[in-house]
Amino acid sequence: MTLHAYDRPVSYIGASVPRPNATRLLQGRGRYVDDKVLPRMVHAAFVRSPHAHARILSIDVSAARALPGVVAIYDGADMAKVITPWVGVLTHLSGMRSPPQPALAHGVAHWQGEPVVMVIAQSRAVAEDAAALVDIDYEVLPAVCDMDTALAPDAPRIHPGLDSNLCWERKFETGAVDAAFADPTTTVVERRFTFGRHTGVTLEPRAVIGDYDPSEDRLTMHYSGQAPHMMQSVVSRHLGVPEARVRVVAEDVGGSFGIKIHTYGDEIATLAAAKMLKRPVKFVADRLESFLSDIHARDHRITARAAVDADGRLTAVEIDDVTGIGPYSVYPRSSGIEGNQVVNLTGAPYDFPAYRARLRVVFQNKTPMCQYRAVGHPIAVAVMEGLMDDLAHATGRDPADMRRINLRRDDSYPCTSPQGMRFADLSHQQCMEKLLTLMDYEGLKADRDAARARGIHRGIGLVSMVEVTNPSPMFYGVGGAPIAAQDGATARLDASGAVHVANSITEQGQGTETILAQITADVMGVTMADVHVTTGDTATVPYGGGTWASRGAGIGGEAMLQAARALRAQVLEVAGVILQAAPDTLTLVGGAVVDAATGAERITLRDLARTVYYRGNELPPGLKPELIATRHYRVTDYPFVFTNGAMASYVEVDPDTGMVKLLSHWVVEDVGTILNEKLVDEQIRGGVVQGIGGALFEECIYSDDGQMQNATMADYLVPMAGEMPDITIAHVCTPTRTSDLGAKGAGEAGTAGAPAAVMNAINDALRPLGAATLSQMPMTPERILRALGTVA
């Protein structure tokens, strides 16, 4: 008898096991940055610019300094002496420019909420008291807020050293675009879209503790974020501490979504203050300053058009995207990737020959904009899926048929899009058909039509989409950013037979540590309880990029698989010597080395480890077991891996109030190999709800002079439990050929596709009422009533 994989007592890959590290979070035993208290620690608060654009004429801190409990006060000039400014450009985004950005505003403040003065005191409360006593005299300068007028030749310039407010422009064209649009036999649709600014609203605000030990010139950053090694490099570069003497520690992180992966002046200033004061300094953003200082997202105005021939086949797509990024391109990822993704991914699910894109990335006096969950995707998907519905309507086709005609065929891979994106192992056709079955498309249409007859306005929205995952160095590293595309994993057998693993990907609640334990336990034939996972500490984990771009499972997971396999090979080699057996006749099951043919236990991992560690004298001199292995992995064959999926929304719109009721939402996603279906599904659901937030509720509303009008949780709306639908999920599994594990990633698909699905559903519901097509997000009741002509 031969042991089959299915005979093994535990097989974790693919099993929906609960997260071992979630138990303590449910018991209130999390270790978030603000939970940490260090000896002699003091607290920072910031005075922020009340103006969108203003010259700082004078700063008087005398009253603040006199307040008992105040330890130190620093302004931009003080910080400029100890922090070098940063420039958020990437060299491969040719022509991008952004001026040096200081940690604290120095001379001129460029957005409402930019930190200007830092106050450090014995408690946060005293620091805030003192901050209120800082007297700053400003000369208000013209604020450049609207991204279209910012490009006008006579617009005030935000940065005098630049000849315009343009940060970056990219134009490219493939195929015969003009000929396709000019062809009289084609049907052409065109639409203008507006995507508002929103922001992450991580429930745990940004938080940092700087802890400096001058005796060793060592700086520790307690970090609430996603990319410890990137921060280590950033901190070293700009504070002048050798990189190896900077330690970045990320324990529990209370939500991130791309917000906590950027360089923030208030955080770097906190580290600088810790270095100057030679004692720990804590800064935790309060919610009001989070709204003004966390990066914002999206903010696009787009004109797009598409053409189909008489058979309904796409012949050309064109897009013109203007996106506003605030006064600086954010360091070190730049604020160009969002727009770049939009123009790279628009139309990705479809096969068409001609494409033209123009992208302009524009400076404004608003909070900096940068990468947030599903970077650029919701925009690209909403634009293309909106056009697909317009084309269906214009040519009298069912929206599902419009997509069936144009989806890339499942047997067409590998292939390359007009933008040069290389696709492999995708399954658009399977996903769409599975979705239509899952949602009972024909039954749903009948329900919608029956409801219409009763005066109830329901609509169906369909979406096909891709999600960029597992990026190679072509994303950031090639452009000069200190951002690793590879990740590392170490697996080690201890003397008790337990396995300790460390990995450079990080956990913000996705289940990172769980999948690492699953992979390791599977390879090593142990229970998950015998796998102990470390992440988030530059002092102890291998070097790597961290968690972003849905790369944790695909890259960190593959590194973990290879490291565990290497450790397994070492164990079997040692066992072969001890047992006088060929290693390939042995395998690992149930915490022991067993005979592969019979399953008979030969030696436990514990006994093997003890022999190696304590009684090495029993081993031949030539055998030098390590019982530890490290492997790194990066994607080499493709610039990116892609997942794909299809999504649908069913909504009911009240034409009297403009309120939208989300009735149902369905997702079919191909994430490749599924390591833990429960975790994948919850990533998709959470992502869908964040996408719905941007579609219906979330918007940073600004006045013309650059004042954010709704910077509180009471005024900025996010999805709550009461408004959200249940979300039905199904899978198609096409493993990526780029790795042994085959996992593609799952973190952003929901956010990428949901806004388009909801938009198309609302427009489907309103079309019989003669409403104007809704193309502005969020689709608030007011905007819906405007589309209906109910309000002017």
Add this chain to the structure above:
Amino acid sequence: MTGTITISLHLNGEAVTATLPARMSLVDFLRETMGLTGAHVGCAHGVCGACTVRVDGAAVRGCLMLAAQADGATVDTIEGLTDTGAIADLQDAFHRHNAVQCGYCSPGMLITAADLLDRATLPDRAEIRDHISGNYCRCTGYQAIVDAISEVATARTKGAA
């Protein structure tokens, strides 16, 4: 601003007396003075629910109540409710359903859920969604949380029958 006040309360079953700034919020007192960091500060203006604790049996926003107002009260936090096992079934269900991701909302969400189950015998999904609509969760999309609460409600009803 600098005035202090001395309060006595029953905190997680223990008698506690403390002198603290009169302006200190209950959640800051719990976190900073007592080291009970399970209640989290998400907004400090009473919207997000991450600081929810129990005061005299009622679910309360720890950021909207002064610590001084807790003088003489019985206060239970996630740490105390864990130790007594009072919400062990909810915690277990949240774990199995993956109704927790980053965990920052979870202590407040659990206390709000327990509050619902204390007053409603078998709430339907809409009632559950309505009751937890004062607690932000940015990670899960809420469905798993509703699943977990619904399962516990059913189990408790069966157990009581």
